[in-house]
Amino acid sequence: xxxxxxxxxxxxxxxxxxxxxxxxxxxxxxxxxxxxxxxxxxxxxxxxxxxxxxxxxxxxxxxxxxxxxxxxxxxxxxxxxxxxxxxxxxxxxxxxxxxxxxxxxxxxxxxxxxxxxxxxxxxxxxxxxxxxxxxxxxxxxxxxxxxxxxxxxxxxxxxxxxxxxxxxxxxxxxxxxxxxxxxxxxxxxxxxxxxxxxxxxxxxxxxxxxxxxxxxxxxxxxxxxxxxxxxxxxxxxxxxxxxxxxxxxxxxxxxxxxxxxxxxxxxxxxxxxxxxxxxxxxxxxxxxxxxxxxxxxxxxxxxxxxxxxxxxxxxx
Ligand code: SF4
Numbered sequence: 001x002x003x004x005x006x007x008x009x010x011x012x013x014x015x016x017x018x019x020x021x022x023x024x025x026x027x028x029x030x031x032x033x034x035x036x037x038x039x040x041x042x043x044x045x046x047x048x049x050x051x052x053x054x055x056x057x058x059x060x061x062x063x064x065x066x067x068x069x070x071x072x073x074x075x076x077x078x079x080x081x082x083x084x085x086x087x088x089x090x091x092x093x094x095x096x097x098x099x100x101x102x103x104x105x106x107x108x109x110x111x112x113x114x115x116x117x118x119x120x121x122x123x124x125x126x127x128x129x130x131x132x133x134x135x136x137x138x139x140x141x142x143x144x145x146x147x148x149x150x151x152x153x154x155x156x157x158x159x160x161x162x163x164x165x166x167x168x169x170x171x172x173x174x175x176x177x178x179x180x181x182x183x184x185x186x187x188x189x190x191x192x193x194x195x196x197x198x199x200x201x202x203x204x205x206x207x208x209x210x211x212x213x214x215x216x217x218x219x220x221x222x223x224x225x226x227x228x229x230x231x232x233x234x235x236x237x238x239x240x241x242x243x244x245x246x247x248x249x250x251x252x253x254x255x256x257x258x259x260x261x262x263x264x265x266x267x268x269x270x271x272x273x274x275x276x277x278x279x280x281x282x283x284x285x286x287x288x289x290x291x292x293x294x295x296x297x298x299x300x301x302x303x304x305x306x307x308x309x310x311x312x313x314x315x316x
Contacts, residue, residue: 002101004069005031005061009282014076016064023282023296027114028073028082031061032098033090040141041151041215042179042208045090051213058209059284066105074109083278084134085111089118100131107132114175114276125166129173135276136170137204138163139177143184143192151182151216167199174201175276180230181208181222185251190233194243204275205230207285207293221285227293228271228311229253232261235270255313262308268299271307 007029012019014028036045044051055061076082085106089095099118106113116137119125125136140159142148148156167174176196180189196203207227210219233246233253247255258264273280273294282296299307 002066002098003063004066004102005034006064006069007031007059007061009059011062011064013081014072016068016072017062021282022288023280024081025280025282025296026083027276027279027281028076028085029059029088029281030069030085030102031088031090032102033092033095036091037093038091039153042182042211044211044214046214049214051211055211058211058287066102070105070109073106073111077111083112084114084276086114086116086137086276086279088116091117099128103128103131103133116175116177119162119166121162122165122169125170129170135173135175135202136166137175137177137276138166140192141177141179142182143178143188147183163201164199167201172200175204176201177204177206177275179206179208180227186226186230186253187248187251189230190246190248190253193230193234194237197237197243202276203234204273204279204281205234205294209285221293224291224293224310225312226252228307229313231270231307232256232265232311232313234274235265236261238270239264261313266304268295268304268307271295271299271304272297
């Protein structure tokens with residue numbers, strides 16, 4: 001019997017367990033595998049991490065049989081409780097057959113599926129798309145080659161070439177994850193975001209979250225002002241403003257050449273979780289009741305005002 005790991009929020013959203021929460025996930029998150037062959041310094045599943053195996057980011061995952069998961073996922077999709085399933089693949093040499101099996105089961109149940117974290121070539125991406133995968137997520141995570149080498153190990157350039165080749169081969173079908181607060185400047189992160197948008201690569205922005213048991217467990221989360229400024233910059237790109245409206249100086253975003261940026265982005269969408277459509281990843285980066293880097297739901301007018309105040313934004 002195949003066993004899947006569902007995030008606790010997912011188990012709540014699809015009715016496998018009772019859950020009291022401020023926001024349920026709109027995408028179902030399923031982790032396949034455990035203990036990665038890689039050693040990313042921020043990740044609970046890294047080879048040398050001593051964090052409990054049931055964690056990925058802040059989120060705990062619980063084991064459920066594939067059959068029970070599929071039954072609940074299909075019903076939850078039909079009733080609009082979730083919009084898709086996202087398979088989060090822990091990198092292991094033997095993961096391909098398991099991934100294929102999971103994809104086939106979800107496709108058969110008519111649940112749209114994203115595979116996040118598993119591919120090493122355009123040919124592998126094609127194989128997954130041929131199986132019926134809706135989108136593929138290939139995380140860059142780190143903004144610069146130097147930091148990538150230090151934090152994830154391996155070549156940033158190689159990963160970037162793979163991501164951009166896949167984006168060219170499968171237009172509009174690729175997503176990447178970028179983690180803010182790993183030592184990059186705002187400007188470096190902004191440069192990479194722009195490059196992704198220019199290639200029609202969807203960006204899911206994360207705030208670095210220190211986890212006990214990981215190599216970066218004693219580091220701090222990114223400055224909220226910095227995160228908000230990046231969110232505003234992305235929000236403007238999404239509204240079809242040119243990337244030239246973002247003013248950077250000495251590695252920092254210092255302003256936006258947009259009249260009344262707070263009015264343009266008054267609906268607060270810019271401060272919500274980004275990534276594949278309808279992926280809200282509740283509390284991946286934050287504890288309930290604390291500052292929400294990514295709002296998993298619509299913001300109140302007061303929250304929008306607060307987010308702009310946090311950004312210390314200067315408009316021209
Ligand atoms: S943005 Fe969400 S749905 Fe898309 S790959 Fe990332 S976690 Fe999965």
